[in-house]
Amino acid sequence: MAEIKTIRKWFWVWDFEKEERWLNDMAESGWALVSVGFCRYSFERCEPGEYIVRLEAHGFDEGYVSFMEDTGAEFVGRYFKWIYFRRKSELGPFDIFSDIDSKIEHLKGIARMIAIIGGANLVIGVGNARYSPANLLCATLLMYGLGRIHEKIEQLKRERELHE
Amino acid sequence: MYENTALTEAIYYILLSLLRPNHGYGIMQSAEELSHGRVRLAAGTLYGALNSLCDKGWIVQLPVDPQSRRKEYEITERGRKVLMSELDRLRELVRNGEMMTGAAEADGEEGGRNDG
Known part of the structure:
Protein backbone atom coordinates (compact mmCIF):
# COMPACT_ATOMS: atom_id res chain seq x y z
CA MET A 1 0.00 0.00 0.00
CA ALA A 2 1.12 3.51 -0.72
CA GLU A 3 2.78 5.36 2.10
CA ILE A 4 0.39 7.85 3.70
CA LYS A 5 1.27 10.63 6.07
CA THR A 6 -1.31 12.65 8.02
CA ILE A 7 -0.57 16.09 9.42
CA ARG A 8 -2.80 18.07 11.75
CA LYS A 9 -2.54 21.76 11.08
CA TRP A 10 -4.70 24.82 11.54
CA PHE A 11 -5.09 27.71 9.13
CA TRP A 12 -7.38 30.69 9.55
CA VAL A 13 -9.90 31.05 6.71
CA TRP A 14 -8.32 34.35 5.64
CA ASP A 15 -4.95 32.63 5.36
CA PHE A 16 -6.13 30.29 2.61
CA GLU A 17 -3.30 31.47 0.36
CA LYS A 18 -0.79 30.49 3.05
CA GLU A 19 -2.50 27.09 3.32
CA GLU A 20 -2.20 26.65 -0.45
CA ARG A 21 1.48 27.60 -0.36
CA TRP A 22 2.11 25.04 2.38
CA LEU A 23 0.31 22.30 0.40
CA ASN A 24 2.47 23.12 -2.62
CA ASP A 25 5.62 23.08 -0.50
CA MET A 26 4.59 19.58 0.61
CA ALA A 27 4.10 18.50 -3.03
CA GLU A 28 7.46 20.05 -3.85
CA SER A 29 9.07 17.86 -1.20
CA GLY A 30 7.38 14.70 -2.46
CA TRP A 31 4.08 14.60 -0.56
CA ALA A 32 0.89 15.02 -2.60
CA LEU A 33 -2.38 15.84 -0.85
CA VAL A 34 -4.88 12.92 -1.00
CA SER A 35 -7.58 13.89 1.47
CA VAL A 36 -8.65 16.69 3.80
CA GLY A 37 -10.71 17.03 6.96
CA PHE A 38 -11.03 19.28 9.99
CA CYS A 39 -7.45 20.52 10.56
CA ARG A 40 -6.28 17.28 8.94
CA TYR A 41 -4.32 16.79 5.76
CA SER A 42 -3.27 13.40 4.37
CA PHE A 43 -0.50 13.00 1.86
CA GLU A 44 0.83 10.22 -0.31
CA ARG A 45 4.33 9.86 -1.69
CA CYS A 46 4.83 11.50 -5.09
CA GLU A 47 7.73 12.62 -7.23
CA PRO A 48 8.93 15.97 -5.87
CA GLY A 49 7.01 18.67 -7.75
CA GLU A 50 4.75 16.17 -9.49
CA TYR A 51 1.59 18.04 -8.53
CA ILE A 52 0.26 21.57 -8.21
CA VAL A 53 -2.40 21.92 -5.50
CA ARG A 54 -5.16 24.55 -5.49
CA LEU A 55 -8.00 25.23 -3.12
CA GLU A 56 -11.09 27.29 -3.51
CA ALA A 57 -14.24 28.26 -1.62
CA HIS A 58 -17.11 27.01 -3.75
CA GLY A 59 -20.65 25.92 -2.91
CA PHE A 60 -21.67 22.32 -3.50
CA ASP A 61 -21.68 21.89 -7.28
CA GLU A 62 -21.08 18.49 -8.92
CA GLY A 63 -21.09 20.11 -12.37
CA TYR A 64 -18.11 22.20 -11.31
CA VAL A 65 -16.08 19.24 -10.11
CA SER A 66 -16.58 17.34 -13.37
CA PHE A 67 -15.77 20.53 -15.31
CA MET A 68 -12.47 20.77 -13.43
CA GLU A 69 -11.79 17.08 -14.02
CA ASP A 70 -12.29 17.60 -17.76
CA THR A 71 -9.41 20.07 -17.64
CA GLY A 72 -7.06 17.51 -16.14
CA ALA A 73 -7.49 18.40 -12.47
CA GLU A 74 -8.07 15.71 -9.82
CA PHE A 75 -10.63 16.29 -7.10
CA VAL A 76 -8.85 15.72 -3.79
CA GLY A 77 -11.59 16.48 -1.30
CA ARG A 78 -14.00 18.91 0.18
CA TYR A 79 -14.11 20.35 3.64
CA PHE A 80 -16.99 22.67 4.59
CA LYS A 81 -17.03 25.24 1.74
CA TRP A 82 -13.53 24.44 0.54
CA ILE A 83 -12.68 22.26 -2.43
CA TYR A 84 -9.16 20.94 -3.01
CA PHE A 85 -7.80 20.04 -6.43
CA ARG A 86 -4.43 18.89 -7.66
CA ARG A 87 -3.07 18.58 -11.16
CA LYS A 88 0.08 17.04 -12.61
CA SER A 89 2.56 19.85 -13.14
CA GLU A 90 3.63 18.29 -16.46
CA LEU A 91 0.24 19.49 -17.83
CA GLY A 92 1.45 23.07 -17.41
CA PRO A 93 0.64 25.88 -14.98
CA PHE A 94 -2.49 25.26 -12.93
CA ASP A 95 -4.59 28.10 -11.52
CA ILE A 96 -8.25 28.37 -10.67
CA PHE A 97 -8.61 32.07 -11.44
CA SER A 98 -6.99 33.94 -14.30
CA ASP A 99 -8.40 37.44 -14.00
CA ILE A 100 -8.90 40.04 -11.29
CA ASP A 101 -12.71 40.00 -11.50
CA SER A 102 -12.99 36.31 -10.71
CA LYS A 103 -10.45 36.63 -7.88
CA ILE A 104 -12.57 39.44 -6.40
CA GLU A 105 -15.74 37.34 -6.75
CA HIS A 106 -14.03 34.47 -4.94
CA LEU A 107 -12.95 36.75 -2.08
CA LYS A 108 -16.44 38.25 -1.85
CA GLY A 109 -17.86 34.74 -1.44
CA ILE A 110 -15.42 34.11 1.42
CA ALA A 111 -16.30 37.48 2.97
CA ARG A 112 -20.03 36.62 2.88
CA MET A 113 -19.31 33.28 4.52
CA ILE A 114 -17.29 34.93 7.35
CA ALA A 115 -19.90 37.68 7.78
CA ILE A 116 -22.74 35.16 8.23
CA ILE A 117 -20.87 33.05 10.79
CA GLY A 118 -19.54 36.19 12.51
CA GLY A 119 -23.02 37.71 12.62
CA ALA A 120 -24.50 34.53 14.10
CA ASN A 121 -21.81 34.49 16.80
CA LEU A 122 -22.48 38.12 17.56
CA VAL A 123 -26.22 37.50 18.06
CA ILE A 124 -25.65 34.39 20.18
CA GLY A 125 -22.79 36.12 22.01
CA VAL A 126 -24.94 39.11 22.99
CA GLY A 127 -27.63 36.74 24.26
CA ASN A 128 -25.03 34.70 26.16
CA ALA A 129 -22.87 37.57 27.36
CA ARG A 130 -23.78 36.94 31.00
CA TYR A 131 -22.65 33.30 30.89
CA SER A 132 -19.76 33.14 28.47
CA PRO A 133 -17.74 35.50 26.32
CA ALA A 134 -16.84 32.71 23.86
CA ASN A 135 -19.21 33.70 21.06
CA LEU A 136 -18.34 37.38 21.37
CA LEU A 137 -14.64 36.56 21.14
CA CYS A 138 -15.34 34.39 18.13
CA ALA A 139 -17.34 37.20 16.51
CA THR A 140 -14.48 39.65 17.13
CA LEU A 141 -11.98 37.30 15.57
CA LEU A 142 -14.17 36.73 12.51
CA MET A 143 -14.64 40.49 12.08
CA TYR A 144 -10.86 40.79 12.05
CA GLY A 145 -10.78 38.08 9.35
CA LEU A 146 -13.43 39.94 7.39
CA GLY A 147 -11.20 43.01 7.50
CA ARG A 148 -8.27 40.99 6.14
CA ILE A 149 -10.38 39.70 3.24
CA HIS A 150 -11.64 43.21 2.45
CA GLU A 151 -8.06 44.44 2.41
CA LYS A 152 -7.28 41.85 -0.27
CA ILE A 153 -10.38 42.90 -2.25
CA GLU A 154 -9.40 46.58 -2.11
CA GLN A 155 -5.89 45.77 -3.27
CA LEU A 156 -7.24 43.88 -6.29
CA LYS A 157 -9.67 46.71 -7.08
CA ARG A 158 -6.80 49.19 -7.16
CA GLU A 159 -4.97 46.86 -9.51
CA ARG A 160 -8.08 46.58 -11.70
CA GLU A 161 -8.08 50.32 -12.26
CA LEU A 162 -5.03 49.77 -14.45
CA HIS A 163 -5.65 46.38 -16.04
CA GLU A 164 -7.94 43.37 -15.85
CA MET B 1 -23.30 45.31 -17.78
CA TYR B 2 -24.48 47.38 -20.72
CA GLU B 3 -23.85 45.58 -24.00
CA ASN B 4 -21.80 48.39 -25.58
CA THR B 5 -19.04 48.44 -23.00
CA ALA B 6 -15.66 46.77 -23.36
CA LEU B 7 -15.50 42.99 -22.97
CA THR B 8 -12.87 41.44 -20.76
CA GLU B 9 -10.18 39.52 -22.56
CA ALA B 10 -11.55 36.25 -21.13
CA ILE B 11 -15.06 36.92 -22.46
CA TYR B 12 -13.70 38.03 -25.85
CA TYR B 13 -11.73 34.81 -26.31
CA ILE B 14 -14.59 32.65 -25.03
CA LEU B 15 -16.98 34.18 -27.59
CA LEU B 16 -14.39 33.71 -30.36
CA SER B 17 -13.91 30.08 -29.36
CA LEU B 18 -17.65 29.45 -29.40
CA LEU B 19 -18.27 30.52 -33.00
CA ARG B 20 -18.23 26.75 -33.38
CA PRO B 21 -19.56 24.37 -30.70
CA ASN B 22 -16.90 23.76 -28.10
CA HIS B 23 -16.50 22.45 -24.54
CA GLY B 24 -14.71 24.00 -21.58
CA TYR B 25 -11.29 22.46 -22.07
CA GLY B 26 -11.55 23.14 -25.83
CA ILE B 27 -12.18 26.83 -25.08
CA MET B 28 -9.08 26.97 -22.87
CA GLN B 29 -6.97 25.39 -25.61
CA SER B 30 -8.40 27.56 -28.35
CA ALA B 31 -7.76 30.80 -26.40
CA GLU B 32 -4.19 29.71 -25.73
CA GLU B 33 -3.57 28.79 -29.38
CA LEU B 34 -5.14 31.96 -30.80
CA SER B 35 -3.03 34.15 -28.52
CA HIS B 36 0.14 32.06 -29.03
CA GLY B 37 0.18 31.02 -25.40
CA ARG B 38 -0.40 34.45 -23.89
CA VAL B 39 -4.02 34.02 -22.73
CA ARG B 40 -4.49 31.14 -20.33
CA LEU B 41 -8.04 30.92 -19.05
CA ALA B 42 -8.13 29.21 -15.67
CA ALA B 43 -10.93 26.70 -15.17
CA GLY B 44 -12.67 28.52 -12.30
CA THR B 45 -12.70 31.81 -14.17
CA LEU B 46 -13.97 30.07 -17.30
CA TYR B 47 -16.71 28.21 -15.42
CA GLY B 48 -18.04 31.44 -13.89
CA ALA B 49 -17.85 33.24 -17.24
CA LEU B 50 -19.72 30.45 -19.08
CA ASN B 51 -22.51 30.58 -16.50
CA SER B 52 -22.91 34.34 -16.76
CA LEU B 53 -22.76 34.24 -20.58
CA CYS B 54 -25.57 31.63 -20.59
CA ASP B 55 -27.61 33.82 -18.21
CA LYS B 56 -27.13 36.77 -20.56
CA GLY B 57 -28.15 34.70 -23.58
CA TRP B 58 -24.87 35.36 -25.44
CA ILE B 59 -24.14 31.64 -25.56
CA VAL B 60 -26.25 28.48 -25.12
CA GLN B 61 -25.44 25.10 -23.70
CA LEU B 62 -26.02 22.39 -26.32
CA PRO B 63 -27.82 19.13 -25.49
CA VAL B 64 -25.32 16.86 -23.72
CA ASP B 65 -23.90 14.12 -25.92
CA PRO B 66 -24.21 10.94 -23.79
CA GLN B 67 -20.98 9.56 -25.24
CA LEU B 93 -8.65 51.58 -30.39
CA VAL B 94 -5.95 50.36 -32.72
CA ARG B 95 -6.65 53.10 -35.29
CA ASN B 96 -6.47 55.82 -32.65
CA GLY B 97 -3.43 54.29 -31.02
CA GLU B 98 -1.52 54.17 -34.28
CA MET B 99 -2.63 57.65 -35.26
CA MET B 100 -1.74 59.26 -31.95
CA THR B 101 1.57 57.51 -31.37
CA GLY B 102 2.53 58.32 -34.96
CA ALA B 103 1.67 61.96 -34.24
CA ALA B 104 3.51 61.84 -30.91
CA GLU B 105 6.68 60.62 -32.59
CA ALA B 106 6.50 63.45 -35.15
CA ASP B 107 5.96 65.94 -32.28
CA GLY B 108 8.94 64.47 -30.48
CA GLU B 109 11.18 65.00 -33.48
CA GLU B 110 10.00 68.57 -33.86
CA GLY B 111 10.54 69.20 -30.13
CA GLY B 112 14.03 67.79 -30.51
CA ARG B 113 14.82 70.21 -33.32
CA ASN B 114 13.50 73.18 -31.34
CA ASP B 115 15.68 72.21 -28.39
CA GLY B 116 18.70 71.94 -30.67
Missing part, protein backbone atom coordinates in the same frame (compact mmCIF):
# COMPACT_ATOMS: atom_id res chain seq x y z
CA SER B 68 -18.66 12.43 -24.37
CA ARG B 69 -20.72 13.73 -21.38
CA ARG B 70 -18.82 16.99 -21.73
CA LYS B 71 -21.03 20.05 -21.85
CA GLU B 72 -20.74 21.91 -25.12
CA TYR B 73 -21.61 25.53 -25.75
CA GLU B 74 -22.18 27.72 -28.79
CA ILE B 75 -22.53 31.45 -29.42
CA THR B 76 -26.04 32.86 -30.03
CA GLU B 77 -27.14 35.52 -32.52
CA ARG B 78 -27.04 38.03 -29.68
CA GLY B 79 -23.56 36.97 -28.66
CA ARG B 80 -22.41 37.32 -32.25
CA LYS B 81 -23.69 40.92 -32.32
CA VAL B 82 -21.84 41.72 -29.10
CA LEU B 83 -18.67 40.19 -30.56
CA MET B 84 -18.97 42.18 -33.80
CA SER B 85 -19.47 45.47 -31.96
CA GLU B 86 -16.47 44.65 -29.75
CA LEU B 87 -14.46 44.07 -32.91
CA ASP B 88 -15.47 47.56 -34.12
CA ARG B 89 -14.42 49.04 -30.79
CA LEU B 90 -11.06 47.27 -30.92
CA ARG B 91 -10.46 48.52 -34.48
CA GLU B 92 -11.13 52.05 -33.26
